[in-house]
Amino acid sequence: MPDDANAFQTALALILGLDPDLIGIVTLSLKVSLSAVLIAALIALPLGAAIALWRFPGRGVLIVALNALMGLPPVVAGLAVYLLLSRAGPLGELGLLFTPGAMVLAQVILVLPIIAALTRQQVEELHGDYREQLTSMGVSRARRIPTLLWDARFGLATVMLAGFGRASAEVGAVMIVGGNIDGVTRVMTTAIVLETSKGDLPLALGLGIVLLALVALVNAAAHLVGETARRRVG
Amino acid sequence: MNELTRLDATPISPLALEGVGFSHRGQPLLHPVDLRLTGCHCTLVMGPNGAGKSLLMRLAHGLLAPTTGRVRWEGRPPRQAMVFQRPVLLRRSALANLTYALAIAGTPRRQRKPLAREALARFGLAALEARPARVLSGGEQQRLALARAWLARPEVLFLDEPTSALDPAAIKAVEDAVRDFHRRGTRIVMTSHDLNQARRLADDIVLMADGRLIEHGPSETFFTAPASPEARAFIRGELIW
Numbered sequence: 194m195p196d197d198a199n200a201f202q203t204a205l206a207l208i209l210g211l212d213p214d215l216i217g218i219v220t221l222s223l224k225v226s227l228s229a230v231l232i233a234a235l236i237a238l239p240l241g242a243a244i245a246l247w248r249f250p251g252r253g254v255l256i257v258a259l260n261a262l263m264g265l266p267p268v269v270a271g272l273a274v275y276l277l278l279s280r281a282g283p284l285g286e287l288g289l290l291f292t293p294g295a296m297v298l299a300q301v302i303l304v305l306p307i308i309a310a311l312t313r314q315q316v317e318e319l320h321g322d323y324r325e326q327l328t329s330m331g332v333s334r335a336r337r338i339p340t341l342l343w344d345a346r347f348g349l350a351t352v353m354l355a356g357f358g359r360a361s362a363e364v365g366a367v368m369i370v371g372g373n374i375d376g377v378t379r380v381m382t383t384a385i386v387l388e389t390s391k392g393d394l395p396l397a398l399g400l401g402i403v404l405l406a407l408v409a410l411v412n413a414a415a416h417l418v419g420e421t422a423r424r425r426v427g
Numbered sequence: 428m429n430e431l432t433r434l435d436a437t438p439i440s441p442l443a444l445e446g447v448g449f450s451h452r453g454q455p456l457l458h459p460v461d462l463r464l465t466g467c468h469c470t471l472v473m474g475p476n477g478a479g480k481s482l483l484m485r486l487a488h489g490l491l492a493p494t495t496g497r498v499r500w501e502g503r504p505p506r507q508a509m510v511f512q513r514p515v516l517l518r519r520s521a522l523a524n525l526t527y528a529l530a531i532a533g534t535p536r537r538q539r540k541p542l543a544r545e546a547l548a549r550f551g552l553a554a555l556e557a558r559p560a561r562v563l564s565g566g567e568q569q570r571l572a573l574a575r576a577w578l579a580r581p582e583v584l585f586l587d588e589p590t591s592a593l594d595p596a597a598i599k600a601v602e603d604a605v606r607d608f609h610r611r612g613t614r615i616v617m618t619s620h621d622l623n624q625a626r627r628l629a630d631d632i633v634l635m636a637d638g639r640l641i642e643h644g645p646s647e648t649f650f651t652a653p654a655s656p657e658a659r660a661f662i663r664g665e666l667i668w
Contacts, residue, residue: 322515323515323517325509325511325515326509326511326515328490329490329507330528330531330532331531332531340517340527343519344517344518344519425559425562426518426561426562
């Protein structure tokens with residue numbers, strides 16, 4: 194049984210010494226999760242706004258489905274992407290399995306429903322206030338999408354953050370489709386699982402601290418930006 | 428500062444409400460109304476709260492579809508704008524609120540800022556152009572909403588209780604703005620429950636109570652020789668239902 198205090202010290206030394214393995218893993222984690230959030234947002238923001246603005250048959254079912262998918266277990270998303278990208282799968286030709294690309298795809302699937310569902314909610318609420326004015330001005334429904342997304346920007350920043358939180362914290366999906374290959378697809382969460390099971394607690398602990406600090410940092414920054422902007426813009 | 432040049436010489440199409448009624452879940456909120464608004468008049472729709480004034484405005488402006496009857500422009504539908512009791516402003520600067528309206532109206536990008544600044548100056552908001560619209564005072568917000576309507580160059584302007592939440596100075600600013608619109612050749616349709624405001628502004632008066640149109644006539648006749656007992660009571664300041 195290793196000494197926990199000792200492990201903690203070693204972890205700090207790894208972080209402060211900018212250990213190249215650690216840096217590589219952290220960088221890849223950020224790349225994968227940020228790309229996933231960005232791609233998901235590009236699709237989910239307009240999608241959520243469109244669902245908020247249009248009435249069509251099956252809309253209720255779609256909203257319930259999106260809400261349900263917010264709780265999609267990462268391992269299930271990972272399995273689906275695995276089947277899709279495996280040699281025999283429909284997208285096997287692309288040879289994406291066990292690459293960062295596959296990890297981004299899996300995380301997009303996890304994050305997209307969160308951003309779409311929460312965007313739908315926020316835009317619909319805002320549109321309740323704006324509807325008469327926009328109708329009076331003759332603003333078309335398609336034109337309302339960018340208008341409302343921009344005016345809901347502070348709330349949506351928090352939504353994106355929730356998406357980033359889910360992407361950076363999940364381990365099941367990236368483990369299955371990435372394979373946790375050292376130097377290629379190893380990210381913070383998969384490394385923590387591996388190092389813990391190997392008994393290399395300092396590296397696992399170091400990664401854990403970095404992961405926590407990153408999430409805290411991103412949230413603090415967004416909170417700060419959001420609050421000042423909210424106070425300024427009203 | 429830009430002129431009060433009148434809008435195009437072509438007369439504004441009359442607006443005809445033909446048996447226009449509105450119910451919600453079987454509950455009639457507005458009983459069938461026949462009303463014809465013509466020329467470049469300033470019409471004040473008066474009556475107590477819940478009389479159906481705002482509803483009538485929304486039906487006339489086209490924000491709501493009537494349950495019965497129809498709203499018809501006798502001729503080319505005119506450019507319209509509406510100013511609401513609580514101004515709905517975008518979460519952007521005062522200037523950006525106006526350039527947005529111009530963008531929607533299809534004004535070329537290069538003309539938007541100069542036009543918007545001109546409108547801000549006209550409504551005494553020049554110093555506030557960079558201020559977020561939502562942190563302006565109530566009176567400033569309403570002036571900004573009027574400036575936005577001004578840029579639409581409406582031939583018909585609807586105003587729904589635009590002064591009911593404002594202090595006297597802000598009320599005067601709004602009334603001055605309404606006169607400017609009127610002078611430019613805009614037909615005004617405005618709701619109010621303030622008799623003095625009606626005396627100051629109205630060419631003709633529509634009195635409503637309890638979801639019904641009670642009386643419609645020229646302002647002088649309405650105040651000197653009201654036809655209905657409800658109008659007589661309303662002018663005396665009594666409650667009417």
